[in-house]
Amino acid sequence: MTNFRNHLYFLLLGALALIVLPYFISSRFYIDVLTLIFFTAYLGQSWNILGGYAGQFSFGGVMFFGTGAYVSSILLTTFGFPPIFGIFLAILGGAFLGLIVGYMSFRSGLKGSYFALITLAFAELLRVLANSVEFTGGGVGLFLTYAPGLSNLQFESPVGFYYFALILMFISIAIVYWLESSRFGAQLVAIRENEDAAEALGINTLKCKIYAIMIMGAMGGAAGTFYAQKYLYLDPPIAYSIHLSVEMLLVTIVGGMGTIFGPLVGAFVLHTVNEIARHFIDTPGLSLIVYGLILIIIIGYLPNGLIGAFKKKEKKSDSTSLDKKTSRGDS
Amino acid sequence: MLKVNNVTKRFGGLVAVSSVDLEVNEKEIVSLIGPNGAGKTTLFAMVAGFLKADEGKVDFENASVLGMRPHQICKLGMVRTFQITQPFAGLTTLENIMVGAYSNTSETDLARTKAEEVAEVVGMTSLLNQGADGLTVAGRKRLELARALATDPKLLLLDEVMAGLNPTEIDDIVTVIKGIRDRGVTIFLIEHVMKAVMNLSDRTYVLNDGKLIASGTPSSVAEDPQVIEAYLGHGAAEAMAEGA
Numbered sequence: 001m002t003n004f005r006n007h008l009y010f011l012l013l014g015a016l017a018l019i020v021l022p023y024f025i026s027s028r029f030y031i032d033v034l035t036l037i038f039f040t041a042y043l044g045q046s047w048n049i050l051g052g053y054a055g056q057f058s059f060g061g062v063m064f065f066g067t068g069a070y071v072s073s074i075l076l077t078t079f080g081f082p083p084i085f086g087i088f089l090a091i092l093g094g095a096f097l098g099l100i101v102g103y104m105s106f107r108s109g110l111k112g113s114y115f116a117l118i119t120l121a122f123a124e125l126l127r128v129l130a131n132s133v134e135f136t137g138g139g140v141g142l143f144l145t146y147a148p149g150l151s152n153l154q155f156e157s158p159v160g161f162y163y164f165a166l167i168l169m170f171i172s173i174a175i176v177y178w179l180e181s182s183r184f185g186a187q188l189v190a191i192r193e194n195e196d197a198a199e200a201l202g203i204n205t206l207k208c209k210i211y212a213i214m215i216m217g218a219m220g221g222a223a224g225t226f227y228a229q230k231y232l233y234l235d236p237p238i239a240y241s242i243h244l245s246v247e248m249l250l251v252t253i254v255g256g257m258g259t260i261f262g263p264l265v266g267a268f269v270l271h272t273v274n275e276i277a278r279h280f281i282d283t284p285g286l287s288l289i290v291y292g293l294i295l296i297i298i299i300g301y302l303p304n305g306l307i308g309a310f311k312k313k314e315k316k317s318d319s320t321s322l323d324k325k326t327s328r329g330d331s
Numbered sequence: 332m333l334k335v336n337n338v339t340k341r342f343g344g345l346v347a348v349s350s351v352d353l354e355v356n357e358k359e360i361v362s363l364i365g366p367n368g369a370g371k372t373t374l375f376a377m378v379a380g381f382l383k384a385d386e387g388k389v390d391f392e393n394a395s396v397l398g399m400r401p402h403q404i405c406k407l408g409m410v411r412t413f414q415i416t417q418p419f420a421g422l423t424t425l426e427n428i429m430v431g432a433y434s435n436t437s438e439t440d441l442a443r444t445k446a447e448e449v450a451e452v453v454g455m456t457s458l459l460n461q462g463a464d465g466l467t468v469a470g471r472k473r474l475e476l477a478r479a480l481a482t483d484p485k486l487l488l489l490d491e492v493m494a495g496l497n498p499t500e501i502d503d504i505v506t507v508i509k510g511i512r513d514r515g516v517t518i519f520l521i522e523h524v525m526k527a528v529m530n531l532s533d534r535t536y537v538l539n540d541g542k543l544i545a546s547g548t549p550s551s552v553a554e555d556p557q558v559i560e561a562y563l564g565h566g567a568a569e570a571m572a573e574g575a
Binding site: 181182183187192193194198199202204205 | 379400405418433482
């Protein structure tokens with residue numbers, strides 16, 4: 001925590017670098033890759049709040065993304081409701097879905113793999129539902145019109161989406177930064193570490209877990225609007241893809257669960273590895289194997305993620321200096 | 332302050348706690364003793380809201396706490412510790428105690444100050460920045476005490492905070508508990524260490540096979556033939572009397 005404050009200067013510098021970066025990159029490809037990294041980091045961060053901090057692993061995080069995407073897109077296609085306001089309803093929709101799923105599963109005491117499975121089931125249920133009802137466009141999907149402009153949250157240049165994703169990611173980091181130093185964050189961590197003890201010490205564990213999944217839902221909802229306005233097409237397999245659920249937990253686990261920058265680091269590393277593998281390996285499918293191998297190595301050797309591995313080293317040098325201080329104080 | 336009235340708990344066919352009545356008054360240190368499996372921890376769990384009693388009433392400050400969840404009971408001022416210590420292993424001692432302190436404030440700075448204060452009371456100041464998973468048994472027991480104390484309880488339910496400690500450590504923690512009582516906190520404790528029970532408690536209840544078999548001052552209870560039999564087996568009281 002104090003480390004974080006000490007490094008604040010460098011962080012602001014890093015943020016500034018990301019802000020001016022598009023002026024130095026002319027390649028549309030790199031801008032797109034970076035946009036995708038921010039987007040995944042943002043989604044990873046939403047997973048991180050419930051999974052990394054509160055210790056409740058969800059396997060269906062995509063349900064909030066898909067629901068948010070449908071909320072703002074249906075409002076747009078049916079009522080002409082501008083996405084710049086629609087995104088807020090998407091956020092509300094995601095939070096509300098979080099409330100329902102959270103209440104139903106936490107109320108009945110689901111934990112661990114049972115909770116993971118129930119979230120997976122909810123996401124699948126929504127996918128099937130979106131496929132069979134009419135107002136989502138069913139299996140045909142929804143086509144959004146291309147009409148760049150801020151009110152549509154569409155941009156002519158990919159740089160516009162770069163900033164959109166960057167803002168989302170900054171917001172997500174701000175939320176988690178607040179968590180790290182707030183009572184609510186401490187209560188979530190207490191629940192993760194030992195739920196009975198947390199309850200005994202006056203923490204309303206049910207309420208806290210529901211709040212956490214609602215924050216995750218709200219964040220996912222906004223991501224849905226982003227995606228829909230960027231790619232202008234939505235159908236149930238995209239909106240509720242298991243792949244995205246896996247990706248948001250993967251970047252967080254690789255980067256470091258329960259850390260501020262874990263999801264960003266994880267998203268950056270995994271996307272970079274993926275792009276490099278695709279770029280240098282021509283044999284189809286082989287790049288995926290390389291990607292998978294690197295994933296196995298990271299998860300196998302760094303159980304606390306990349307940030308965790310780095311922190312451990314720092315902690316070691318930290319504690320030794322502390323020992324010296326206290327022993328000096330004693331003598 | 333705490334009134335337990337005719338409380339019963341069954342696990343299937345087993346009656347773990349059977350129509351127990353007891354009372355803890357303000358500013359008292361009351362102990363609950365009994366052989367292993369007597370139902371002491373089950374009784375605590377019911378009082379603190381972790382288990383639901385099948386029958387009976389539990390009143391805290393003249394209001395029923397039956398059916399409340401543990402965090403609500405904690406907010407009323409009654410908090411328990413765990414016999415098997417339950418530290419937040421990934422956090423430091425300070426962060427552990429702060430979780431307790433947060434029950435009364437949402438300000439991080441206030442919670443930290445409170446946690447440091449409590450650490451001083453239980454003698455953990457030098458361990459504040461150490462990870463809770465690296466604490467010794469004695470350290471963990473103290474941490475249980477500290478976290479509970481940080482919630483500013485009126486009544487502390489201590490479940491075997493001395494088990495596994497060596498005599499010096501027991502003396503230390505007895506001093507700490509007396510200090511806590513002197514600060515105005517009422518204490519109800521489960522304990523096996525007889526020396527500490529004798530030394531600490533104003534009154535003692537003895538539980539055996541889920542039933543209360545004796546109550547009174549520690550010394551009178553220790554001479555009760557029923558209590559001796561519960562601990563040493565049938566006929567032991569007679570044998571002891573003959574021997575004397």
